[in-house]
Amino acid sequence: MKVVVIGGVAGGMSAATRLRRLDEQAEIVVLERGAHVSYANCGLPYYLGGVIPERDALLLQTPESLRSRFALDVRVRHEALDVDTAARTVRVRDLESGRAYTETYDALVLSPGAAPFVPDLPGVERARTLRDVTDADRIAADLDGDVRTAVVVGGGFIGVEAAENLRGRGLDVTLVELADQVLAPLDPEMAAPVAARLRAHGVRVELEARLAEVLPAGVVLADGRELDADLVLLAIGVRPETALARAAGLEAGARGGIAVDASQRTSDPHVYAVGDAAEKRDALTGDATLVPLANLANRHGRLVADAIAGRPVAARPAVATAVVRVFDLTVAATGWNEKRLRAAGHPYQAVHLHPGSHAGYYPGASPIALKVLFDPRDGRLLGAQATGRDGVDKRVDVIATAIAGGLTAPDLADLELSYAPPYGSAKDPVNMAGMIAENLLTGTARTVQWHELDAARAAGATLVDVRTAEEHARGAVPGALSVPLDSLRERAAELPGGELIVHCQVGLRGHNAQRLLTHLGRSVRNLDGGYATWAAATAA
Numbered sequence: 001m002k003v004v005v006i007g008g009v010a011g012g013m014s015a016a017t018r019l020r021r022l023d024e025q026a027e028i029v030v031l032e033r034g035a036h037v038s039y040a041n042c043g044l045p046y047y048l049g050g051v052i053p054e055r056d057a058l059l060l061q062t063p064e065s066l067r068s069r070f071a072l073d074v075r076v077r078h079e080a081l082d083v084d085t086a087a088r089t090v091r092v093r094d095l096e097s098g099r100a101y102t103e104t105y106d107a108l109v110l111s112p113g114a115a116p117f118v119p120d121l122p123g124v125e126r127a128r129t130l131r132d133v134t135d136a137d138r139i140a141a142d143l144d145g146d147v148r149t150a151v152v153v154g155g156g157f158i159g160v161e162a163a164e165n166l167r168g169r170g171l172d173v174t175l176v177e178l179a180d181q182v183l184a185p186l187d188p189e190m191a192a193p194v195a196a197r198l199r200a201h202g203v204r205v206e207l208e209a210r211l212a213e214v215l216p217a218g219v220v221l222a223d224g225r226e227l228d229a230d231l232v233l234l235a236i237g238v239r240p241e242t243a244l245a246r247a248a249g250l251e252a253g254a255r256g257g258i259a260v261d262a263s264q265r266t267s268d269p270h271v272y273a274v275g276d277a278a279e280k281r282d283a284l285t286g287d288a289t290l291v292p293l294a295n296l297a298n299r300h301g302r303l304v305a306d307a308i309a310g311r312p313v314a315a316r317p318a319v320a321t322a323v324v325r326v327f328d329l330t331v332a333a334t335g336w337n338e339k340r341l342r343a344a345g346h347p348y349q350a351v352h353l354h355p356g357s358h359a360g361y362y363p364g365a366s367p368i369a370l371k372v373l374f375d376p377r378d379g380r381l382l383g384a385q386a387t388g389r390d391g392v393d394k395r396v397d398v399i400a401t402a403i404a405g406g407l408t409a410p411d412l413a414d415l416e417l418s419y420a421p422p423y424g425s426a427k428d429p430v431n432m433a434g435m436i437a438e439n440l441l442t443g444t445a446r447t448v449q450w451h452e453l454d455a456a457r458a459a460g461a462t463l464v465d466v467r468t469a470e471e472h473a474r475g476a477v478p479g480a481l482s483v484p485l486d487s488l489r490e491r492a493a494e495l496p497g498g499e500l501i502v503h504c505q506v507g508l509r510g511h512n513a514q515r516l517l518t519h520l521g522r523s524v525r526n527l528d529g530g531y532a533t534w535a536a537a538t539a540a
Helices: 009-022 041-048 063-070 133-143 157-168 188-200 243-247 294-308 338-344 392-404 410-414 429-442 450-458 469-474 485-494 508-519 530-539
Strands: 002-006 027-032 059-061 073-076 078-084 089-094 100-104 107-110 114-116 149-153 172-177 204-207 211-215 218-221 226-228 231-234 238-240 271-273 322-326 329-335 349-353 368-374 381-388 462-465 500-503 524-527
Touching (some): 002 009, 009 027, 009 063, 041 133, 078 243, 149 157, 149 218, 149 226, 157 172, 157 188, 157 231, 172 226, 188 329, 188 368, 188 381, 188 530, 329 392, 338 368, 349 429, 368 392, 368 429, 368 530, 381 392, 392 410, 392 429, 410 429, 524 530
Parallel strands (some): 027 073, 107 271, 149 172, 149 231, 172 204
Antiparallel strands (some): 078 089, 089 100, 114 238, 218 226, 329 381
């Protein structure tokens, strides 16, 4: 059997090496248009920032090492020009010599990836993108010159990583984002602290700003402002590279990627597709989606090798779990966010909490802002987001695993998670989220969200701050009555009639107040996530 893989890196090389482990006799040819076939593209921003000091550390394998270890025929700087699915041939050009030739195949794996989006704007040819090692080499050469200012266009994962690392190199950095927040997978109240952290570390953040022109030493925004920019880096997003597949007559999916079945097979039974160019199946709806993440590319590359080898396989639906570091802050998300659920008209309930990263009595604990979304009809987990200095990634990973396993939000309360004071609490933040969800589903707790507060007060509800008088004095929701929790029993009769909304700093004391006043016959809701969530949200 002869297998041709077009495109290396995560998806293509995972397919090729796994297939070799399954079949020693197969002839495996890898065609890579670029100069490097196996590299750590997720490490590129950190190489530019000097966090990864050696360029060679990014190069995981070479054609020579892959031939030696796996007997793979890897050809870099070889571009696939077109595919004839009827004849099962690929026309190839050697970009070094210019020679064109034809390669036959029994099975073909497409792993072309996704290309950075470059808008058609005046002067944009001066701007850089960051997709591969060659891109990183160009930017590194720029940085070795007289570069003092940089504009990063796009506030997604790559954009914020690039902004952090360029700032770490000592550049004056401006991050320009078209939306009203950074990191689109987050909801506004979760993204606001990220923008604040960028600004605190000296990155100028321009939200709701659009690039209009690239100048020789700067950029022009749509509102006419000019920003100095010795370096312009575009991180606006990526588009699946499907030209080769479309020209071969392969079916495109609803989201513009290559349509594949559960075994990553395209509309041609002898052609498979993996990585950023191939569509995935969304875990919530089952609809086609694009998820340009390295972990899925690796996983699906391995799966394709199994399919070619004749093993029964089926790709799991994608929940799009991702994590990013923003200076000393970790940000992670999985599943759907509230914005997307609301736009789709899908029922949801949100839970915000602000637990410590580990036991509060053990030195070094820091707060985590955790948001969990679930379906109020059956408790099904829909998504989660978290930010904090420590312990964020493992909490979101646990919830991502729970989503994959079909657990409900209340099931989180009963997960047995590792605990010792340096690492967590006896009630882990994930357990606490499950307990809150259970309280909501059983009617033990009733909450109001930060964005619902104004309407509730306009309808006649009274807001009661049950924090201490000192906390209230340091910062409060305008118009809130201050009645500390420890004196609430004695002062309950002082509260106005009608509905009450109570709040504390993060939600726990508010829950205690809500239960107390409910027992006293009052109609009470707790402000979800407390003053901390409200303050972050209104800052956004």
